Amino acid sequence: MSAGRAQAFWLRNLTAKIAAIPMILTSLVIFIGCSIWTVVYSFTSSRSLPVTDFVGFRQYERLFGAHRWSLAVENIAIYGVLTLVFALTVGFILAALLDQKIRFESIFRTIFLYPYAMSFIVTGVVWQWMFNPGLGIQHFVRQLGFENFTFDLISNRNTVIYAIAIAGIWQITGFAMVLMLAGLRAVDDQIWKASRVDGIPAWKTYVMIIIPMMRGVFVTSLVIIAAGIVKLYDLVVAMTNGGPGFASDVPAMYVYNWLFERANLGHAMAASTMMLLTVLIIMVPWFYMEYGRKNKN
Amino acid sequence: MKNEPKGPRPRKAFSPGRIMLYSILVVAAIYYALPLYIMIVTSLKGMPEIRMGNIFAPPVEVTFAPWVKAWDSACTGLYCEGLKVGFWNSVKITVPSVIVSIAVASVNGYALVNWKFKGSEFFFAVLIFGSFIPYQVMLYPLVIITRELGIFGSLWAVIFVHTIFGMPLLTLIFRNYFAALPEELFKAARVDGAGFWGIYWKVLVPMATPIFVVAVILQVTGIWNDFLFGIVFAGQPNFPMTVQLNNIVNTTQGIKEYNVNMAATMLTAMVPLVIYFVSGRFFVRGIAAGAVKG
Numbered sequence: 001m002s003a004g005r006a007q008a009f010w011l012r013n014l015t016a017k018i019a020a021i022p023m024i025l026t027s028l029v030i031f032i033g034c035s036i037w038t039v040v041y042s043f044t045s046s047r048s049l050p051v052t053d054f055v056g057f058r059q060y061e062r063l064f065g066a067h068r069w070s071l072a073v074e075n076i077a078i079y080g081v082l083t084l085v086f087a088l089t090v091g092f093i094l095a096a097l098l099d100q101k102i103r104f105e106s107i108f109r110t111i112f113l114y115p116y117a118m119s120f121i122v123t124g125v126v127w128q129w130m131f132n133p134g135l136g137i138q139h140f141v142r143q144l145g146f147e148n149f150t151f152d153l154i155s156n157r158n159t160v161i162y163a164i165a166i167a168g169i170w171q172i173t174g175f176a177m178v179l180m181l182a183g184l185r186a187v188d189d190q191i192w193k194a195s196r197v198d199g200i201p202a203w204k205t206y207v208m209i210i211i212p213m214m215r216g217v218f219v220t221s222l223v224i225i226a227a228g229i230v231k232l233y234d235l236v237v238a239m240t241n242g243g244p245g246f247a248s249d250v251p252a253m254y255v256y257n258w259l260f261e262r263a264n265l266g267h268a269m270a271a272s273t274m275m276l277l278t279v280l281i282i283m284v285p286w287f288y289m290e291y292g293r294k295n296k297n
Numbered sequence: 298m299k300n301e302p303k304g305p306r307p308r309k310a311f312s313p314g315r316i317m318l319y320s321i322l323v324v325a326a327i328y329y330a331l332p333l334y335i336m337i338v339t340s341l342k343g344m345p346e347i348r349m350g351n352i353f354a355p356p357v358e359v360t361f362a363p364w365v366k367a368w369d370s371a372c373t374g375l376y377c378e379g380l381k382v383g384f385w386n387s388v389k390i391t392v393p394s395v396i397v398s399i400a401v402a403s404v405n406g407y408a409l410v411n412w413k414f415k416g417s418e419f420f421f422a423v424l425i426f427g428s429f430i431p432y433q434v435m436l437y438p439l440v441i442i443t444r445e446l447g448i449f450g451s452l453w454a455v456i457f458v459h460t461i462f463g464m465p466l467l468t469l470i471f472r473n474y475f476a477a478l479p480e481e482l483f484k485a486a487r488v489d490g491a492g493f494w495g496i497y498w499k500v501l502v503p504m505a506t507p508i509f510v511v512a513v514i515l516q517v518t519g520i521w522n523d524f525l526f527g528i529v530f531a532g533q534p535n536f537p538m539t540v541q542l543n544n545i546v547n548t549t550q551g552i553k554e555y556n557v558n559m560a561a562t563m564l565t566a567m568v569p570l571v572i573y574f575v576s577g578r579f580f581v582r583g584i585a586a587g588a589v590k591g
Contacts, residue, residue: 015493016412020420023405023468026461027420031427034438050441097322110577111326114333117573117580119522121539122566125546126332129339129555130352140351170329178584220588227429234524238543255433260529265437272433283429 035276042269050265059270069271072249075161079250080229082165083172087225088218090169091176096206098177099184109181113174120171124238127167128154154240157247164239164248168232176221183217184210223286230279251275340364340560347555363556367564371557373544380561383541387521387568390537394456395516398463399509405464406471407497411483421468428465432525443530450532458526463519467512470586474508475501507579508586514576515583518569538565 045055063069094112098105115123130136131154138151153163187210195205211218233252240248242257251271258268339347340363341356350357369379376382408414409421439458443449448457478501486496502509527537536544542565546558573580 013412013414013493016408017414019404019412019493020408020414020417022401022460023408023424023464024420026464027423027427029442030435030439030461031423031430034435034442035430037438038434050437094322094325097318100318102318102322106577108322108326109581110574111329113581114570114573115329116584117518117569118566119524119539119569121522121524121543122562123332125542125558125562126336128546129559130332130335132352132555135347135555136352140353143351170332174329175584178581179588182585182588223429224588230431231433233433234539237524238547241547252431252433255436256525259433259437268437272431272436275431276434279429279431283426287426 038269039273039276041265042273044266044269046265046269048263048265055266059266060274062267063270063274068246068249069251069254071246072251072254075248076229076232076250078161079165079168079232080226082162083168083229084222084225086169087172087176088221090173091221092180092211094173094177095180095184098181109178112177115171116174118171120234121238123167123171124164124235127163127170128239131163155244157244160240160244160248164236167239168235171235172225172228176225179217179221180214183214187213219286219289223282226282227279230275230282336559336563336566340367340556340563342556344554344556360556363554363560364564366554367545367557367561371545371561372548372551373541374548374550380538380541380545380564383536383538384564386531386535386541387538389452390455390459390527390531390535391517391520393452394459394463394520395513397456398460398467398516399512401460402464402467402512403471403502403505403509404497405468406473406475407501409468409472410475411496412493421472424465424468428462432462436525436529440529449530450535452531452535454530454532455526455535455537458530459516459520459523462526463516466515466587470508470512470515470583471505473586474505478504510576511579511583511586514572514579515587518572518580521568 041050042059043054043056044051045053045058098108102108131151133139133152133155136151138149141149141151153159153166191209191213192205195209200208231252232250233256236242236248236250236253242249242253251274255268255272255275258264258271335352338355339352341359341361342350343358343360343362346357367379368381368384370377371379409417439461440449443454443457446457448454482500482504483496486500491499521537522539523537524539524543527535528540531537531540542561545561
């Protein structure tokens with residue numbers, strides 16, 4: 001009897017279950033399975049082929065001892081902080097300015113957002129050209145008569161990551177602006193009326209009332225942009241390919257390099273596990289917050 | 298208290314505040330537009346003019362030779378066939394990837410809303426969470442999987458990978474869209490005896506045109522702009538345009554031809570830019586739809 005019930009249970013909505021097979025396989029096999037695979041093999045001595053020779057934390061010890069890895073982590077931290085701060089603040093300011101019943105609003109919005117439609121490779125190549133010390137912006141300013149002007153971020157080991165950050169921020173700000181604008185448009189008009197009645201200046205209304213109200217929008221934008229920062233790869237490939245030397249290396253590039261060029265799987269897996277860990281640290285609290293809030297309602 | 302008239306104050310055309318507002322916006326717009334401008338003017342100059350002049354100057358003598366060279370004969374390593382190879386590869390990757398990923402994701406969204414089964418929400422949560430996992434974590438296992446399936450290094454592998462990584466966002470926007478439709482439609486169709494596919498094709502798809510448009514825009518731009526999956530899974534003969542562009546620009550051999558590079562960059566950016574400028578509203582809607590994690 002119970003076997004029949006179990007069968008009926010499985011057969012209910014059978015077509016829907018069959019149709020959902022790609023989703024089930026993707027979530028279980030790819031997202032969970034492949035992640036676990038990577039974590040497991042980070043504890044092996046695998047080189048060009050995966051082998052199950054477990055060596056404990058040796059790959060991690062080597063990873064944390066590697067100068068190139070700490071450079072990559074430092075770079076992504078600089079890039080990440082700069083990108084988050086600038087994308088969110090500039091994005092918000094632009095959105096707030098556009099929200100003042102501007103004429104030609106859609107033209108401005110179109111200009112601010114178009115970089116986001118382009119590939120990181122395109123962005124990287126253009127900015128590489130603009131940063132070109134011989135013929136780019138530096139050359140232009142020197143031609144104007146400022147002979148000693150230097151704007152050579154890209155070929156200097158200490159500043160190259162800032163050049164990449166400038167390009168990255170240029171590309172992503174429009175995205176933040178669109179999210180912020182949607183948030184601002186969702187603010188009840190009554191709040192603006194009330195603050196005007198009370199004679200509160202506009203900037204104060206923004207700081208004291210609107211921004212705290214838009215916390216959700218800020219957090220969402222932050223999480224999406226932060227998840228993108230961890231993945232940063234294409235932009236660096238196009239702009240500097242990690243150079244000069246390894247000065248602009250980032251974790252995603254490090255992993256790629258050890259996977260496909262140096263054929264050291266175990267080491268690459270340890271590095272990608274560290275990337276996964278970073279994302280979990282960002283994501284899990286946010287996931288809890290989102291779902292916790294929904295359960296309360 | 299002053300006795301002021303009611304209603305909104307009639308706005309003066311040019312108050313100092315407004316002038317300031319517009320000035321800031323115009324300066325910002327110039328900053329954001331500048332790289333596109335530089336791309337275009339550089340691509341229209343000859344190399345001598347680039348060396349003599351400056352990066353901001355408009356071309357004195359407009360030439361389309363860099364564009365022709367970028368399209369037809371620019372070199373990527375050993376091959377000098379130009380970007381056209383990459384362009385057609387990108388078309389061959391993008392068209393099927395967009396169709397397959399949207400087909401799968403729209404059915405997912407539909408099943409999640411109208412045919413909930415035990416665990417369906419769990420799979421969806423994993424999917425959303427998975428969209429934040431760095432690709433590097435899943436890259437090598439996917440190489441193994443595609444190799445076992447016998448498709449590694451072919452267009453099929455890229456299509457497969459794009460379908461997988463497009464799934465979270467697309468499933469989310471279809472799920473949200475279908476969830477907002479009145480449930481009575483679905484119930485009425487069921488009473489009339491329509492099954493899973495009948496309702497999908499006859500009721501939901503015809504009603505979902507706007508969200509399909511959003512999804513197509515999202516996917517075409519996203520897949521066209523992809524670099525990582527193309528370089529890992531497609532194999533040398535199938536490299537998409539972004540990979541070829543990077544190879545042309547960052548090749549270490551020969552003299553750097555910045556005008557050809559910029560023409561190549563423009564050519565690569567063309568498809569997503571045209572889509573963006575033509576379909577601005579839908580593009581923005583795609584961003585908003587993806588950001589509201591339901």
